[in-house]
Amino acid sequence: MEPLAVRRLVRRWYFAAAITGLYVGSFESEFEQQLNDVSRLETADEFRAYFDRRLAAIMTDDYFSITLPSSLDANEAAGPTWWGFVAAQVVLGAKVLFSTAPLSQLLLMGSSGSKKALDKHHLFPDNYLKSRGYLSQRSNRGNFTLVDYQNNIYISDDAPSEYVRKYRDSLGEDEYRRNCEEHALPVGFEDLDYEEFLGKRRQLMGELVKRAYERL
Structure with missing residues (x-):
């Protein structure tokens, strides 16, 4: 991935995780699942799409x-x-x-x-x-x-x-x-x-x- 695209994804993920408390409490199983998911991704497009889907599920209009x-x-x-x-x-x-x-x-x-x-x-x-x-x-x-x-x-x-x-x-x-x-x-x-x-x-x-x- 281009550095600018990586930085944008990281900014959005960090903000979403911080404000929603995604990694607060007993998050080990959630984090492990994410690591397993990412390990199976083979291309930059798949990597980007995975986090875009996760962000869309977290940062909804209702949120x-x-x-x-x-x-x-x-x-x-x-x-x-x-x-x-x-x-x-x-x-x-x-x-x-x-x-x-x-x-x-x-x-x-x-x-x-x-x-x-x-x-x-x-x-x-x-x-x-x-x-x-x-x-x-x-x-x-x-x-x-x-x-x-x-x-x-x-x-x-x-x-x-x-x-x-x-x-x-x-x-x-x-x-x-x-x-x-x-x-x-x-x-x-x-x-x-x-x-x-x-x-x-x-x-x-x-x-x-x-x-x-x-x-x-």
């Missing part, structure tokens, strides 16, 4: 529209699906929320000295959720995105309608919409009911991951 959004309906921004979403943002060249800095640049270790370059930001802060009876859902994965350290301090515990308005007025409508697209945020998310926001955002997160996967 992106149902399975992945459902897995994001969990507490804490951690685990394969959360980091898969962040990886997808990097693939698509996203910038940090309300910033001109590329997300990929600030994810590099040591990029900000002794302080963390990025923080996991609650899009709907604690005080806002507490006043509306949603505090128990504060750490839903759909409520997180990555912001730079200074912006996280600046936003503090303001309601979304307050802090988003400041940035929207400052950045302009085009930049606001770019931010929403790159962070899988519904346009006008700052005025949505929290549960409605979570449902819409998790769906958009699935769509963003799909776009990134198709670009690999």
